[in-house]
Amino acid sequence: MAKLRMGIIGVGGIAQNRHIPAYKKLSETVTIEAISDINTLTARTAAGKFDIPNVYSDYRDMFEHVDAVTICTPNKFHAEISIAALQAGLHVFCEKPMAMTPEECQSMIDAADESGKVLAIAYHYRFMKDSRAAKRIITANEIGEPIVARARAIRRRKVPGWGVFTNKELQGGGSLIDYGCHFLDLSLWLLGNPKPVEVTGTAYNKLSRMPGEVNMWGEFDREHFEVDDHVTAYIKFDNGASMLFETSWSANVKSDEETLSISGETGGVDLFPLQINQMKHGMLMNSEADWIPGEDDPGLPQAENFINSCLGNEELIVKPREAMAVSQIVDAIYKSSETRRSITLN
Structure with missing residues (x-):
């Protein structure tokens, strides 16, 4: 079975408490290949804790080594990083809210449409x-x-x-x-x-x-x-x-x-x-x-839906235009x- 190679950008509480544990439980379909955080010590500590092989100070350096990224940064950087990843040919799972403004949301959607890649937003209450x-x-x-x-x-x-x-x-x-x-x-x-x-x-x-x-x-x-x-x-x-x-x-x-x-x-x-x-x-x-x-943990079916959507096996539940609304x-x-x-x- 094909496995999705995942990169994590921003490894604060939401990454370590929800997304990384969920991906670890779904190891048959996804592997976490790399993480990046502006705080290098935080990134290296998280890498050791979760046995993640590669740490990057600049998130762009991981792009050629992964198929998808999960973005857990402050809201200000959601659009910038999502667009960069989509333009690099990667699937994107971005924490909520989608972006700071509706205009940024539209730019993300345009980038996803042009790349043909999956863009999902982490509204986990649906799950x-x-x-x-x-x-x-x-x-x-x-x-x-x-x-x-x-x-x-x-x-x-x-x-x-x-x-x-x-x-x-x-x-x-x-x-x-x-x-x-x-x-x-x-x-x-x-x-x-x-x-x-x-x-x-x-x-x-x-x-x-x-x-x-x-x-x-x-x-x-x-x-x-x-x-x-x-x-x-x-x-x-x-x-x-x-x-x-x-x-x-x-x-x-x-x-x-x-x-x-x-x-x-x-x-x-x-x-x-x-x-x-x-x-x-x-x-x-x-x-x-x-x-x-x-x-009981909505983070698990949320991660599963994103992975399966990237692999072409499932329809995305939280669609980007809905998140923009x-x-x-x-x-x-x-x-x-x-x-x-x-x-x-x-």
Whole structure:
């Protein structure tokens, strides 16, 4: 069986905790041939930890030795590195968000189209067991045409205090572009990828700038905190559907919450946990799954889908144009907050 030769660019937490372990478990179809990081010590340490043979200070030097790359750098470099790899004839698996702007996303798509190579974006919430089950339920017309989505990705006090998550120049934003984007992507996928046409949003960063606040995920520079820690939005789609959306790193709420609810014409589906809500036989009925098949770690089926797509054995689940739609909404929410008006999308 043919094996995909993989290179890892950026070997921080997401690479070492999700992507590299997943590729190691899929060793029958992929081998990690090389890694690269601007911090050479981090790269060499990771190479020793995961038994990876080659370390490069410049990621371009690995291109001739691999078939594909996984990009785990700060958001600012997603487009630049993805385009360089695609132009070198490599498949690309890029961490979310796809890029800093919709324009960068389009440049990535153009490079992928010209190269004929696979371009995938790491929206791993699609690969969760509940998510895949909900997709099957909606595809089977159990709830009719989806009408309204309500998405909440709320953390009470969990600003990532490590890495560059609070660096606006390198990341482009905070809770929305880092965390909430997962629920935007999942919602769009379950709704059938309608086209967003109007976005109204507000981004806040008051709590994380206040002195004496508690944070469960380490210290960070409150005085120079410039990214969002709480975001709300209302999104309209071309098919008449709409979405109520909220995400946060910091919010004065009772507890963390990850929920997505979709109401359709004949029923509804909630996750997490998974539940179907219907009107049947003159009754209002709710049903839950006793068991859902699939991997508990969504990183494994995500990696498997990318590998099989590169090898020509499977269709890509997260398509680049779908990932660009998420970036369009993120960009519109930020613009709406800055201008205090609704943003119309072309």
